[in-house]
Amino acid sequence: MEYQAKYITDDIKLSCYEDKLFKSEIMFDHHMLIWFLSGETKIVQADATYVFRKGDIFLIPRNQLATIINYPKDGQPHKTVVMHLSTARLRDFYAHLHVKPKAQAVQSIRRFDNHPLLESCLASLVPYFDMKNLPDNIASLKITEAISILRAIDPGIDDVLANFEMPGKIDLVSYMEKNFMFNMPLEKFGYLTGRSITTFKRDFKRAFGTTPQRWLTRKRLELAHYHLAQKQRRPVEVYFETGFENLSHFSYAFKKHFGYPPTALGAAHHKG
Structure with missing residues (x-):
């Protein structure tokens, strides 16, 4: 078996690679919050290279170009919990908040390693992957909880999550x-x-x-x-x-x- 993805909803999945290595070129349409259970990932961007391992939590902003190489590590498969923070959901979240995001020329990957609040939020999802049916409102609550935690622990996160502009014409x-x-x-x-x-x-x-x-x-x-x-x-x-x-x-x-x-x-x- 090479790759398995179990979805709780369209926006929450448990991803597992047991093959030697998996590589993809990605431009994400949504922000992605990722928690590492096992394995290792190397993310190569134009101006930075990141390595993530077991226990790491990070956010990849949307519209980022990256080469992503996933490896099993120490006899363990490459396993992550992935939460998509879609533009539609973020618009709903920010609809009643008066937030004016500052325009950012470059949005880089943000690390939240070993943060207890985020870790407990993402860890609480794991039992749901074995359930046949999960009520939509529970998944929705979990995503809202994750966004709320990100806002509590990262003062600049609104500049990323509340920015709904399309890419403009650039050089x-x-x-x-x-x-x-x-x-x-x-x-x-x-x-x-x-x-x-x-x-x-x-x-x-x-x-x-x-x-x-x-x-x-x-x-x-x-x-x-x-x-x-x-x-x-x-x-x-x-x-x-x-x-x-x-x-x-x-x-x-x-x-x-x-x-x-x-x-x-x-x-x-x-x-x-």
């Missing part, structure tokens, strides 16, 4: 230079830079003089080359984090671009 060049390693559909890149897919492609051609796909492949290969040559990492460690789906496609594209396989760089270092 395409700086955004793409920062986020090219995330293997996202072009539509998602368009959305995150405040453009339709047609406008995105047109603006991209004007800015970079080539198609998004050609440019993205070249940038990812150059980054991979840097990791292999300068950081002396192995191809199997690099292709995930530079936006390639699998090792064979990465090796083929690398050899086509540079004229030698990625393993040649590792071999040169190991000889020396």
Whole structure:
């Protein structure tokens, strides 16, 4: 068995990976509150890398690009309780509160490790995963409780949770230079830079003089080359984090671009 997800509701799930490793490129449509039961996760973003383990609690804000690599650890599967804080639910929560969130240029992952209030709230969900039917109002109460706790322990959380704005039109060049390693559909890149897919492609051609796909492949290969040559990492460690789906496609594209396989760089270092 590789992956199991048990849902209490659409917004609350128990996620379990027993395979060696699971990787995904994600842009979350909702904020996600995650509590680690076992295993390990590495989250790679453009400007930071995070590692989370058993007992950790963290919030990933929506519209974040990330490469997420999940591992089993110490003979235990990768197991988490995940709560989605959807825009619809947050709008309801904040409807009667007079909160004016400050606009934030960058919303980063927030850690709440070993916080007793949050931990007890999330731990109380675990028995419900074995029930056939859970009344909707109980799940709703649990999410409201989690939001209330977050507001009590993090003074800046309203700036994240009460911000319902869509991504605005931003500078395409700086955004793409920062986020090219995330293997996202072009539509998602368009959305995150405040453009339709047609406008995105047109603006991209004007800015970079080539198609998004050609440019993205070249940038990812150059980054991979840097990791292999300068950081002396192995191809199997690099292709995930530079936006390639699998090792064979990465090796083929690398050899086509540079004229030698990625393993040649590792071999040169190991000889020396």
